[in-house]
Amino acid sequence: MGRKATVYELISNEYARKTTLKKRKAGLLKKLSELTTLCGVAACAIIFSSYDAQPDVWPSKAEACQVLKKFKSSPAQQRGKNMMDQTVLLKRSILQLNGRLEKRKKKNRELEKELALAETMAGENNCDWNNLEQLKELDYQLQENIKLITDKIKS
Structure with a gap:
């Protein structure tokens, strides 16, 4: 208790x-x-x-x-190596939180790319085919998926 x-x-x-x-x-x-x-x-x-x-x-x-x-x-x-005041503590916390935020943003971008790829493969045409960046991201995601499948087949 x-x-x-x-x-x-x-x-x-x-x-x-x-x-x-x-x-x-x-x-x-x-x-x-x-x-x-x-x-x-x-x-x-x-x-x-x-x-x-x-x-x-x-x-x-x-x-x-x-x-x-x-x-x-x-x-x-x-x-001063291990000394810390309130500003140093806050700066360190902000750096850690910014790092976590960047990791989450990257993960969200990857999930969005996978979702766009899945929707495109399912025939739902939500992709803007004139947007070169979006097409590059889809191409990258396809290449990553092909590598993953190839590695699984080899092992």
Whole structure:
């Protein structure tokens, strides 16, 4: 059985919000500790909150400074390789959707050519015989079908 969808909004009760922050922060730091141990990666966390005067730093300030120095010393291209903001995410999504759209358009064109060929072969004269492009597409579709049939006969 699936879980009920969680609504993410500011917790109005101050005590509950503070308690939730404390629990979530502990869970996040535990996961980060597991990630660094199991995968052997360098990581740090700096958590600012309005409840504490000083930010929480994991694993320690010295180790966090080392991780940040290592990150800053790496080339800008390497640093930004896996970083993504909203515009980069949207651009990537648009590119993927445009690729899918082009594939669907191509598939639709092929289906339209097959339909026109089938209608022409059935004697339904819906083809504009004066349109050279349409005739070329029908010729191409016929050649593809002949190749397909020839390959099936050979095998």
